[in-house]
Amino acid sequence: MLKTCVGSSAASTLARRRRFASPSKPNGLAKVQSVLAVASGKGGVGKSSVCVNLAYTMQKYMGLKVGILDSDIYGPSLPTMVPASVAEKVYGSDRGGILPLYFQGVPLMSMGFLRPGEHAPIRGPMASAMVKQMLTTTEWGELDCLLIDLPPGTGDIHLTVAQEAALDAAIVITTPQQLSLVDVEKGIRMFDQVKIPTAAIVENMSFFVCDGCGKRHEIFQGSSEKLAKDFGIPRFFRFPLSPALSRTGLPFILEDDSSSIAEMLRREYQRLAKEAQAAVQELKGAFRPSLRSEVAGALLILRSEEGEFAIAAREVLLECRSAKMRDEMTGKRLFRDDEIPQNVTALELSSAGRYAMYIRWSNEHRSLFSFDHLKEIAAKKGQIWGKDR
Template sequence: MLNDSQESLALLARLENLTDENCDQAYGAVWKIMEDAKRIHLTLSLGYPADKEQASLESRIKDILKDSPFSGRELVLDIEHDVQSHATQGNIAGLKGVKNIIAVASGKGGVGKSTTTVNLALAMAKEGARVGILDADIYGPSQGMMLGFADGTRPEVREDKFFVPPSAFGVQVMSMAFLTTKDTPVAWRGPMVTGALMQILTQTDWDNLDYLFIDMPPGTGDIQLTLAQKVPVAGSVIVTTPQDIALLDARRGIEMFNKMKIPVLGVVENMSTHICSNCGHHEAIFGDKGGVSLAKEYNVEVLGKLPLSLAIREQSDIGSPIVVNAPESDVAGIYQSIARKLGATLASQRDTQFAMPTIGMSDD
């Protein structure tokens, strides 16, 4: 039963002051307590998914219970989440079937942006969210291969105009790779590419997504500007490496999003350290503190730092990303942490939009 005894209220106050490690703030009034003689049942209601934090949070709560009147009772913890739709740049009308669009970008190629996108999306799905991926690299789509789709995979078509996105590991996916063959180059100029991208985005029948991750091509050209101007983006993630040249280009990406009034939710630093496969020695062969200094310069968070890992590359190449292939690995744990921090950062944004979304059609 619900209990408002002095002991319960004291415990509730301690829980409310407990730090949410995904945003370094106190949880606040998001707890409910039910108790009987044998059990204490806690419900935590969040604005972002955090299913994989269950064991860690239970351990922290048990430490609190040890020196409380509830010591010795069985702990039952439920973590609930309710993801809201957040405001977009210029209040662009939302996309039907999608609550929040998150752009994953980099200033230059070769920093692991697509690998980060796929593992981050899969990690968010494991946390309990409904997730999709749009592969926005029209010239060089890679998400089909990374998620293990067979050559020749095609989306179903509904009502002769909507693509039904194929799914892999519980994630809905749409890519130019599903509309061409792997040996057919897309030899199009800018307007044709951006028009095709907008059609793929708006003509895909996304099914009730909490988050749609857009794997953006590198740079700040036509596609990036079209997305920033026409697509309702709730936030962005910048992927970089510690190298000075990568950081220089990452700055351009951040500046572009700032100019378009799209929040930069954080920075992911790839290839942060090399871990010797023989002795386990860690070495920052590309430099250290690069992502930290970039985040500090623009007052954003470092969501996570990933090592230079052979396993990450190998698993992506065979269509079984490390988050699903080795879910208990340290690297998968980093991706899960990044997903929770990203969700918490977006949930902390003040503006939300509750208007019913609409779908638009565009040929330009």
């Protein structure tokens, strides 16, 4: 008989319905239907380019009213991404707000517009206050979606935006290199902590297509798709390396470029725009985990729509796909079965966003399992639980 659950606090948290944080919107965002952050763990991955082109894709191909906030105080990119003629003086409104600049009907705001050419050192709290002012006092008007281009990393500005913008979700941009993936994982964990779901991962500059042979070449070997699967993030995109995205002065999506690589990019941006909008609408509802779990001795009790299963904790740990347990490229085991204690137990479960969970084990190992992966393990190795106990 297993009556006492270990880690019951974490288990009960998972067993209840809960919502991602949804604070009331400040006045400047009162008529904005949804707010989507575009983030990256490190700089140089093309985050700002993706943000700007995604916004104009939403407007051009989906007919949505979209705005862009460049929240990078130290290195604003928006003035470089749009025509220089837009970078005129910013004015205040009669109501005490800030009037955004416009290009092709999209409202824009950036510290590069408010203080063009200034690069003074600014302490974190002051930078956060500047972002808050741009976010909450800019008169965005009626928008279907506001895209916020976050600075690289996980700092004060990220927390300010998370608290003030009532973010619906985040899109995380990375490149195939391992260093970028490590930083992306930190970003996803940060969003998890502030209860903001990651709606999609975009692997930018993922490959290039040769002009001569038309073959796809993958220069770097990364595992962004594995990262998405590990976190249970269902939307994953790979964008090619293209000279069109290195040009500045006009968003690529507005250019008249009929090359095959440009057409490929347009299709991918349209797919991302549709999926991002669908994710936001999906996440606005109540959070209902597709799988609930709790710890009971050396068993994990998994409850889903398919039924209720008991799985030996050790059997679950043996399926862990972490870098310490398996080769990231081949999936080959990096351990022997006898290295995993027979009496290993799961000590704690905690939510990892909308689609996954962390498990802390008695042998000091930590695992990340998507709900889908746990369901696969339950189907293969679980036993029906609860009917005759």
